[in-house]
Amino acid sequence: MLKKERQAYIIQQINIHNKVLSSDLCVQLDVSEDTVRRDLQELAEEGKLIKVHGGALAKSFHFTIESKQVYSLPEKKIIAHKAIDLIKDGMLVVISGGTTMRELVNMLPPDLNATFVTTNVPIALELLEHPNAEVIFLGNKLLKSAQMAVGAEVVQRLGQIKADLCLLGTNSIDLNFGITDLEWEIIEVKKAMIACAQKTVSLAISEKLNTTQRLQVCALDQVDVLITELDPTNEKLTPYAKLGLSIL
């Protein structure tokens, strides 16, 4: 077996498992541990992996302490409060994820009698704490990064729903590109959410205004209401109002 082949195999293994053990590799490749170690060292120098005692880790294997996002930002509370007024008794509400949404669910008036549809696990959990809310979770394979269910199954079942309201936590909103998001699987679900609801509401902190991500969820003409923590008369919002969005 050629050296290049071996190293390619190592990279491949790293990509699959995010790690390799020297001891494993020297069995799989039928070479001595020294050779494996030299290979790993070379690959490490080329920046293709991180060498550690006993093996190597994927370059993407970095662990940082991300301080847990404080979800009691006052802005989010303001937004949540405004949005809650849109939810009336008897409504069927489709609700996405995000910390703002969690804040909203937490603040729901206890006597509200509404049905909520979500694919987001933490949101579902919060909703379960509500005494009167009926909760429908559309499940399937769960996406770790967003803690939500995604996939054709979810999209299809959203298509069978006629909702009154779609509450959309929004990462990025822009005059030209509309609402955008990071991951393909997420925008698929959000699209379906918007499509099934009579009225779509975008909840966004003002810092998310006029920012974009790679993938488009929908254009602004599909959004009916925009909620930020700002006063509706704020000049940052006037361009959005001119496009026909209701500002709250």
Add this chain to the structure above:
Amino acid sequence: MLKKERQAYIIQQINIHNKVLSSDLCVQLDVSEDTVRRDLQELAEEGKLIKVHGGALAKSFHFTIESKQVYSLPEKKIIAHKAIDLIKDGMLVVISGGTTMRELVNMLPPDLNATFVTTNVPIALELLEHPNAEVIFLGNKLLKSAQMAVGAEVVQRLGQIKADLCLLGTNSIDLNFGITDLEWEIIEVKKAMIACAQKTVSLAISEKLNTTQRLQVCALDQVDVLITELDPTNEKLTPYAKLGLSIL
């Protein structure tokens, strides 16, 4: 398992729970307490956490925010530990709810590569924290009391699954009446879980032995393994062993 991996896992646990216990970690990671302690010490020197007696705290730990983590009974840890040995790489595991199950999910070895199917929201959330587990949530209407999805939809989709293992949190188990539970909708789902799995494991604290509820989930002949916190040779368990159950 590589040292860095272990430390990354510790950091992750800290990020999730704001704290870790050395005693927990050494079980989860399958290393001695000394090793855990040395890891914590290293990470503390790097400023990634705060070492305290018995474990460590997140750097951002606020004493005002007491994490509402339920104090878990040591019995449940023993049970969880026994059950984890049954889960092997590549398995498809159907898993019910309950605090014991949560303990189990929390203790899953980080390098385990398995797929989990559940209908329980808190369990799904815990599973999402696991670095390698694939999580499938079978959703539908959520039952507030059990924080799980129930209904024909769930049962039907469970019927489409061929699982290797069914881990069943058990409220009541009795020699005559088998496993019983409180609510109609729950037993429907549990029945389906048992039916779709090759092997059914009942996890029960010994105080649940020889108790009954109103509704039967299944007779004992459908249960393959019974796990309690007791020693398998304990006389309380011998009648169950005589019925053909494996006792762990």
Add this chain to the structure above:
DNA sequence: TGCGTTCCCGCATAATCACGCAAAAAATTT
């Protein structure tokens, strides 16, 4: 105060690593 847990220290063991050297393999030149 007393008891169980956790911690700290040193040591033993085993695994891993780094280095040099020589054999083997591959590539290059003659």
Add this chain to the structure above:
DNA sequence: AAATTTTTTGCGTGATTATGCGGGAACGCA
């Protein structure tokens, strides 16, 4: 095709690192 150079590999040695265990000290709780 033979000879020479270069690269690669395996092995031995000793250093380094990682881990577990025992014993005594320190800690925390009742």
